[in-house]
Amino acid sequence: MDGLVGLLKVRVVRGINLAYRDARGxxxxxxxxxxxxxxxxxxxxxxxxxxxxxxxxxxxxNPHEPIRxxxxxxxxxxxxxxxxxxxxxxxxxxxxxxMGLEDIRxxxxxxxxxxxxxxxxxxxxxxxxxxxxxxxxxxxxLKNVESGEIQLQLQWVNIPGGY
Numbered sequence: 001m002d003g004l005v006g007l008l009k010v011r012v013v014r015g016i017n018l019a020y021r022d023a024r025g026x027x028x029x030x031x032x033x034x035x036x037x038x039x040x041x042x043x044x045x046x047x048x049x050x051x052x053x054x055x056x057x058x059x060x061x062n063p064h065e066p067i068r069x070x071x072x073x074x075x076x077x078x079x080x081x082x083x084x085x086x087x088x089x090x091x092x093x094x095x096x097x098x099m100g101l102e103d104i105r106x107x108x109x110x111x112x113x114x115x116x117x118x119x120x121x122x123x124x125x126x127x128x129x130x131x132x133x134x135x136x137x138x139x140x141x142l143k144n145v146e147s148g149e150i151q152l153q154l155q156w157v158n159i160p161g162g163y
Contacts, residue, residue, distance in 0.1 A: 021073035084142025
C-alpha cells in the first residue's frame, strides 16, 4: 500500500440505547469508513444494546483523516435503515504515538479528551499506555438519530518505516 503509515485496530465493543427501527428492536451493525476503505461488524439480531467485541483493522495512509462510523438496521426486504453516525477523531491518539514515549508505566494516561461540540464524544476519553501499546477508549454519541452511543477501543499498530 502506497504511503501506509500504520494500522489502526478498532474494537467495536457495544452499542448503548440504540434507536428502535423495527417493532421488536433493531438488527444493528456498524460500518467504519476511512478514505475508500469500508469495514463492517456482524449483525446483532433484535437488540438496541448489542455487544460485538469485534476488531476491525484499518490501514492508515493519512493519520489526520477522521474515521466515519455509521450504524444501520439490517432489513431483509428493503434498504437498511440508518441508525446514526459519528466521526472518530484519531488526532489525540496520533499525537501520543508521535511523542515517541518509551519506558512508561502500564496504565499511564498520556492524553485526555473532553466532549465538546467539535467531537462526538459522550464522555471523557483517555489515551493510555497499556501493555506496550497506545490505546484509547471512546464512547461516541451518535448524530442524526434520536438516541444511541457506541463504545470503541482504538489501538495503534506501528509498522516498520511508519509513523
